[in-house]
Amino acid sequence: MPEAKPEPAPPPVTRADGVWSSSALDWITYGLYWGVHVAALGVLFTGVTQTALVLFALTFWGRLFGITGGYHRYFSHKTFKTSRAFQFVLALLGTAATQKGPLWWASLHRIHHRESDGPGDVHSPKRGFWYSHQGWIFDKRWQATRLDGIPDFAKYPEIQWLNRWHFVPPVGLAVLCFLVGGLPGLFWGFFLSTTLLWHATYTINSLSHVFGKRRFETDDTSRNNWALALLTCGEGWHNNHHYYMASARQGFRWWEIDPTYYVLRGLAAVGLIWDVREPPAWMKQTNLAEAPAPTRKAA
Numbered sequence: 001m002p003e004a005k006p007e008p009a010p011p012p013v014t015r016a017d018g019v020w021s022s023s024a025l026d027w028i029t030y031g032l033y034w035g036v037h038v039a040a041l042g043v044l045f046t047g048v049t050q051t052a053l054v055l056f057a058l059t060f061w062g063r064l065f066g067i068t069g070g071y072h073r074y075f076s077h078k079t080f081k082t083s084r085a086f087q088f089v090l091a092l093l094g095t096a097a098t099q100k101g102p103l104w105w106a107s108l109h110r111i112h113h114r115e116s117d118g119p120g121d122v123h124s125p126k127r128g129f130w131y132s133h134q135g136w137i138f139d140k141r142w143q144a145t146r147l148d149g150i151p152d153f154a155k156y157p158e159i160q161w162l163n164r165w166h167f168v169p170p171v172g173l174a175v176l177c178f179l180v181g182g183l184p185g186l187f188w189g190f191f192l193s194t195t196l197l198w199h200a201t202y203t204i205n206s207l208s209h210v211f212g213k214r215r216f217e218t219d220d221t222s223r224n225n226w227a228l229a230l231l232t233c234g235e236g237w238h239n240n241h242h243y244y245m246a247s248a249r250q251g252f253r254w255w256e257i258d259p260t261y262y263v264l265r266g267l268a269a270v271g272l273i274w275d276v277r278e279p280p281a282w283m284k285q286t287n288l289a290e291a292p293a294p295t296r297k298a299a
Contacts, residue, residue, distance in 0.1 A: 024140040033137065033198075036098070040195040042187035051181040055189030059173065060197055061233075066093030067105075067201055068233050068260040075106035075153055079248035080264060080276040084156070091162050098170040098194050099201065101163030107149035108142060113245060116220035117209065125209040125221060133206035134198075170194070200231050208238035215252075216243035224256075234258030240279075247279040 046052075070090035073079045082090070091102045099105055108122045115121045123136040136142055145163060147154045154160060162169075170190075177189035212223030222242035229236030229251065237250040237258065251258030267273045 026138050026140050026143055029143070030138045033134075036191055037195050039187065039191040042183075043192050046183045046187050048188060049181065049184045052184035052188035055177050055181050055185050056193050059177070059189050059193040063093065063097040063193070063197055064200065064233055065260060065263060066090065066095075067097050067099060067197075068235055069264055070094040071097075071099070071102055071105045072109065072235070073248050073260065073264070075102045075150075076109040077245050078152070079246060080268070080273045082273040086272050087156070088158055088162075091159055092169055095162050095166050096169040096173050097197055097201075099198070101145065101166035102159060103147065103150050103154055103163040104145040104166070106153065107146040110149055111146070113242070116218075116222070116242065123205040125206065129206050132209070133202045136205075201235075203228055204232060204235050204238060208236060212236070212239070214239050216240070218242045226256075229257060233263075234260045240283075244279050244283060246277055248276045249278055252279050252284050 071094040074082070074087070074090055075094075094102055094105070111120060112122045115124075117124050117126060122142055123132045125132045127135075174186060174190040178186040181189055208223055208225050208228055209221040210223070212225035212228070214223055216239055218239065220242055222239045224239045225236045227236065228238075234250050234257065235241075237252070237256050240252050240256070241247075241250045248264050249258060249261040250256075251261065264273060264276055268276050
């Protein structure tokens with residue numbers, strides 16, 4: 001296993017940081033990111049076919065689960081167990097979402113929980129909407145994978161390979177969309193799907209610490225937002241999650257819709273995953289007494 005890279009000293013949190021006064025821009029990432037946005041406009045010229053719409057639905061919702069169920073609830077928080085083979089499937093599905101590799105994503109997410117809204121938070125809302133939503137992605141300080149922050153998964157060579165060659169699955173998916181659906185399939189099934197998937201995911205970083213209700217008194221600004229939960233397959237129950245991140249279920253109440261959890265339960269029913277962690281019974285009660293203090297430990 002390659003030598004782990006030490007984490008840099010956390011940068012100070014300032015509003016000016018959101019407009020690049022103290023950070024360097026990664027121009028390659030910046031150019032590719034906006035290039036995909038421009039390419040998504042191709043749907044205005046290619047027209048739409050039934051195949052293209054099917055590809056769009058499959059690549060959007062399927063890859064969203066790769067992020068929510070794979071990168072987030074498995075690699076970041078270990079809320080369930082699975083085989084090494086299915087672990088790779090989850091990593092592959094998440095990598096196809098074009099959000100870099102599983103080790104990069106999960107290691108930074110663990111930092112976010114440890115430093116939430118503080119000086120070392122990767123995408124603190126205190127840096128402004130632009131930075132917390134997408135600006136942090138272009139910040140050179142966050143480009144390297146912090147292997148020392150995720151040794152539990154960095155020990156697997158195949159996961160290291162996917163993390164290093166994270167651009168291969170998205171390119172392969174783009175080619176597949178073109179082969180199946182032609183130009184409409186490519187632009188709807190890959191470029192538009194990827195663009196909307198990015199922004200759906202990033203709303204959790206930028207909006208769920210600003211808009212919504214707080215059930216638990218956490219030492220950050222996390223909130224529960226039903227609209228974001230619908231958009232992101234359950235990730236919008238963010239205050240629940242920040243209070244008890246060990247749970248695979250983020251919608252603690254019966255009416256808190258959490259499609260990612262439902263899929264995970266289905267996978268458990270057929271034996272692909274097991275030991276799916278739940279919140280304690282008292283957390284799911286309608287009226288809560290004063291809750292114990294939460295922990296910042298992510299996994």
